[in-house]
Amino acid sequence: MNATKTKKQALREGAAAAWPICLGYFPIGLALGVLAQKAGLPWWAVLMMSIMVFAGSAQFICVAMLAAKASVPSIIMTTFMVNLRHVLMSSALAVYLSGVSRRFLVIFAYGITDESFAVNMTRFRETAWGRWRALITNHLANATWILATVTGSLVGQFVPQGAFGIDYALTGMFICLLVFQLQGRIYIITGLLAAVISVSWYLMIPGDSYIVGASMCAATIGYLLKLRYRRSK
Amino acid sequence: MTFNEYLFLFGGMGLVTYLPRALPLLYLAHKKMPQWLIDWLSLIPVAILSALLAPSLFTDSATRSVDFGKPELLVAIPTLIFAVRTRSLGATVLVGMFFYWLAGIYF
Numbered sequence: 001m002n003a004t005k006t007k008k009q010a011l012r013e014g015a016a017a018a019w020p021i022c023l024g025y026f027p028i029g030l031a032l033g034v035l036a037q038k039a040g041l042p043w044w045a046v047l048m049m050s051i052m053v054f055a056g057s058a059q060f061i062c063v064a065m066l067a068a069k070a071s072v073p074s075i076i077m078t079t080f081m082v083n084l085r086h087v088l089m090s091s092a093l094a095v096y097l098s099g100v101s102r103r104f105l106v107i108f109a110y111g112i113t114d115e116s117f118a119v120n121m122t123r124f125r126e127t128a129w130g131r132w133r134a135l136i137t138n139h140l141a142n143a144t145w146i147l148a149t150v151t152g153s154l155v156g157q158f159v160p161q162g163a164f165g166i167d168y169a170l171t172g173m174f175i176c177l178l179v180f181q182l183q184g185r186i187y188i189i190t191g192l193l194a195a196v197i198s199v200s201w202y203l204m205i206p207g208d209s210y211i212v213g214a215s216m217c218a219a220t221i222g223y224l225l226k227l228r229y230r231r232s233k
Numbered sequence: 234m235t236f237n238e239y240l241f242l243f244g245g246m247g248l249v250t251y252l253p254r255a256l257p258l259l260y261l262a263h264k265k266m267p268q269w270l271i272d273w274l275s276l277i278p279v280a281i282l283s284a285l286l287a288p289s290l291f292t293d294s295a296t297r298s299v300d301f302g303k304p305e306l307l308v309a310i311p312t313l314i315f316a317v318r319t320r321s322l323g324a325t326v327l328v329g330m331f332f333y334w335l336a337g338i339y340f
Contacts, residue, residue, distance in 0.1 A: 020326045045239045052247035062246060072242050080249035087253045088281060092274045094261035105262060109255035114285060119322070121278045165334030168308060172329025174286045175309055176316040181279040194280040195287035202288040203297060210288065215280035222276045223269070 014136025017123055021115045021137070022144040024169035025056075029145050032059055033152015039067035046153040050146045054110065057208075058082045059149075085212045089117040096124040100131055111138025115170070118177040126180070186229075190222030304336040 029050075036046045041063065049059055058079040065075045089112055097105065108131070116138045123129035123137075182188050198214035205213075234242075266274075290309055293300040312329040319325065 020323045023323075023326055045234075045243075048239060049243050049246075052243040053250050055246075055250045058246065058250060062242075072238075072245070075242060076245040076249055079246040080253075083250045084253055085281065086250070087257050088274075088277050090254050090257040091261055092277045094258050095266065095271055095274055097258065097262050098266075100262055102259060102263075105258050106255065109258050110251060112254040112258075114281070118278060118282055165330035165332070165337065168305070168329045168333035169326050171286070171289060171305060171309070172312050172326045172333075173322065174282055175312050175329065176320075176322050176325035178279065178282045178286060179313065179316040180320070180322075181282060187276070187279045190276045191279045191283040194283035195291075198284035198287045199291050199299070202292060203299065206297075211281065211284050214284040215277060218280040218284070219273055219276040222280070223273045226272070 010130065010132045011136055014133040015140060017119050017133065018116075018137045018140035018144075020169075020173050021119060021141045023166075024115065024173050025141060025144045026148045027166040027169065028056060029148025030152035032056070032063065033149045033154070035060070035067075036063045036149070037153040039063050041066065041153065043150055043153045047146065047150050050149045053079070054142055054145060055079070055083050055113065056145070082208050085114075085215070086112055086117075088212065088215060089114075092121065093117065093124075096121075096129075097131060104131065104135075108135055108138065111135070111142050113138075113141065115173065116141050118174070122177060122180045186222055186226050189225060190218050193221055194218035304333065304340055308332040308336050 033046055036049075037043075041049075049062070053059055053062075061078055061082060062075050065078065090109065093112065097108070116134075120129070120134045120137060123133070178191060182191060194214050194217075197217050198210045201210035201214050288294075290303065290306045291299060291301065293303070308329060311332050312325060315328045316325040
C-alpha cells in the first residue's frame with residue numbers, strides 16, 4: 001500500500017519536473033519531423049532516429065546533412081562532436097548518483113540531454129530528489145520527443161510556424177534554470193565568464209566546440225578564483 | 234535509403250551519443266571522487282547553461298556575428314526578471330513564450 005503510494009508520488013513529482021521540458025520539446029520535435037519529411041525520410045526512419053539517438057541538435061544536423069547528401073561516416077563523426085558535451089553532464093550527475101547500481105545507470109544515461117540534465121541537477125541540489133524521479137523526468141521527455149518528431153513527419157506541414165511564441169519555450173527554460181544555478185558570487189562570475197567566452201568562441205571558431213570549450217574554461221577559471229578567495233581569507 | 238542503411242546510420246549515431254552519456258557516469262559513480270573534481274563539476278551546470286544560452290541571445294546564427302537587437306534578447310530581460318522573482322520553471326516558460334509572441338506582433 002505504502003509502496004504504491006510512494007511510486008505514485010514519484011511519478012507525479014517526476015511529471016511535474018518534466019512538463020516544462022515536454023512543452024519545449026514538442027514544437028522543436030514537430031519542426032524536426034517536418035524537416036525530415038522534406039529531406040525524404042519516411043516516418044519510421046524518424047521514429048528509429050528519435051529512439052536510437054535521442055539528441056535534438058544532432059538529429060537536426062543529421063537531417064540537414066542527409067538533405068545535402070553527406071556520407072554516413074561524416075554524419076556519425078559530426079554527431080560525436082556535437083554530443084561530446086554530455087561527458088561533462090554525465091560526470092556532474094555522477095556526484096548525485098554515487099554508488100547507484102550499474103543497471104540503473106545504463107538506463108538512466110540514455111536520457112541525459114541538456115534539458116533533463118539541467119532540471120535534474122537543480123532538483124538534486126534543492127530538494128530530496130530521488131533517482132527514480134530523475135529517471136521518470138528523463139523518460140517523459142524522451143516519450144514527448146519521439147511522439148513530437150513522428151507527428152511532425154506525418155502532419156507537420158499543417159502546423160503554423162511560430163504559433164503562440166512556442167519557439168521560445170526552451171530559451172525561457174534555460175534562462176530560468178540558469179537563475180536557479182546562481183546561488184553565490186562564484187556561480188554568477190562563472191556564468192558571466194561562460195557567456196563571454198562562448199560568444200567569442202562562437203564568433204571565432206566554426207562548429208560547435210564553443211559549448212564544451214567555453215564551459216570547461218569558465219568552470220576552471222571559476223574554480224581557480226574560488227581557491228584564491230579561500231586562501232586569501 | 235533502405236531500412237538497413239538507416240539502421241546502420243542511426244546505430245552509429247546512437248552509439249557515439251550514448252557512450253559520452255554513459256561512460257563518465259558508470260565510471261565516476263563507483264569511485265571516490267577527489268574534492269577538487271566535485272568542486273569543479275559543481276560549476277559545470279551554470280557554465281554549460283550560460284554557454285548554450287549566450288550565443289543564441291547575442292549573436293545571429295545565419296551570419297555568425299554579434300547582434301544585440303534580437304527579439305530573443307529583448308524578451309530575455311522580462312523573462313529573467315520573472316524567473317528571479319517567482320523561481321517557477323513552468324510559469325517562466327509560459328511568460329517567456331507570451332512575451333516572445335508579443336514581440337512577434339510588434340516587431
